[in-house]
Amino acid sequence: MLKAKRDLINAVVILIFCGFAYYGSSLITDRNLGKTEADLFPNIVIGILTLLSLCLLVNSIYRMKQEDDSKLNFSLKMVLRENKKVILTFVLFGLYVFLLSYIGYFVSSILFMISLYFVLANNKQKLWAVFLGFTVFTTVLYFVFQNALSVFLPTGVLF
């Protein structure tokens, strides 16, 4: 029942995406050259995706009707609790990417790795060793990418 309900939500999400994509395809400038315009293939793809999403929607409704429709024990609080570490990781990652261009690769990377360690580790031990290890690793990667691979990493206001 939960899987069917989940698929119903997924189908709706994809249909909304199709609507958004269709709006995007309407913005494509129409230059009629030859037999195929720039929006021909996108519209074919959007059409097929919409059809498949409708199939998923119908299938999930059918499965929901077939299966036991006893009340689901579902709450947003439960979902957030179960996915706490994943959500925190995504948020930390987003912050890290945002800060990369402001405070540079070194500082932001070390901060990110340490904060992630705090999120993931159940038993936090020898924090100084963890900090040192991540700092050394960040430095090694800096030299590998800058000197060996000639990739110039973001610098921020500090260095």
Add this chain to the structure above:
Amino acid sequence: MEDILLSFETILNFQTISILLIGVVAGIIVGSIPGFTITMGVALTLPFSFSMDPINGIALMMGVQVGGSSGGLITASLLGIPGTPSAMATTFDGYPMVKNGEPGKALAIGLWSSFIGSIISGIILIFMAPILAEWALEFGPWEMFALMLFGISAIASLSEGSLIKGLISGILGIMFALVGSGPLMGIPRFTFGFSELLAGFNFLPVLIGLFAFSQLMNDIKNPPKPLNIDKNTDVTYPFVKVIKDMWKSAGNVIRSGLIGTFVGILPAAGGSIANILSYDVAKKFSKNPSKFGKGTKDGVIAAESANNSSVGGALVPMMAFGIPGDAVTAMMLGALIIHGIQPGPLLMENQPILANGVFISFFLAAFLMLAVQSFGIKIFLKINKIPFHYLVPIVLLLCVLGSFAVNNRIFDVWVLLLFGLIGYWMKVNKFPLPPFILGIILGPMVESNLRQAISLEPNLLVFFTRPISAVLIILAMLSMAYGIYSNNKSKKQIV
């Protein structure tokens, strides 16, 4: 002959062999860590391969793939947990063998089976790929379109999860591939005013986000069991005994190698299907089927020979048609495109040294894998003890640097995050990833072939009147029918 000799000269130098060796070592490590997949390992090597010349880049990825396919054997045997999905069947007899007090035998036989399986598929690859590539040169846009349609539908029907979800995944991939400038006049499509999107989404952050980032998030939610092996466990086994055991089961080794190769040739049907199918066949052909599941060497041989030979098999459609046989070869194709090399049937004709280099590096990787795992098994066991909460930040940092390295812009790191989110959403909701990646890679080619076909002949019935195109479309429909059949079968089994 001259091209082959030139290819040998290109590959057999200290730099390329070192890179291949690094790849094999990295692959074995990644393959042996539960929670890490070979696809993730190859995705992480992409940024490094980007700054190398194409042959070295391919060699690195080949090393990771070959090493990873055999690395899964370590945890599959010692812990009963497959390090990679392609080592699932190895656990059926490898783990009981260890519990029976024969860990060294399980690892040694598994390793040699992996090696011989790789050699068998390598030989088939060398002969089949050029023949198929020459045949594919006769293809027009109708045949290429139909071939890609077959590839996407096959991958959708053979991937885990329902057929509808597999097809949605493939079509979503094509959808994202359309972002950027249109093929003929360069008209912006789905850019919504972002100039960074005019060139579309770069492959690298997309691949890393989908396979590495999302896998890590999945592992954070469902942490893998840590490896705890008694340090006194003897993992050695005499060389002479290995050869004797392999010789007695020569038929099984060769049969499993062939099964793995031909399964690998089918899009999306990689090591995970090959090892289980081969195990099943070995059990049916065995004189003592009751011994399977209790620690018989034939079970380990069947699984490991097949999962490594599927790697070579997956290279056949990649080299012959420019269509990936699995997610890893999809990434290799992406790497070739990033290097400005157009994969397809003309690759073997226009770039014979590169094409032969792929074959040679595959063979060399097999030999290196055998040597490294034979002598380095104890070191790999130690590396596996590194706690997960140290590995995740390290791998995520590599993902960021890899994505940034492509164009030196933060935008690509945001793309990594976006596709990490998409990949995680797909994993949680059981949408398979391989069709998505195939859609992204093949999307532009599908469009260009369809356009060419319609421009040459607007009548769409031509797709059904040209024999090869018609056969491929029928195969696409059959693969979808098979997908529906296997979905219904598995639902009935659950009930």
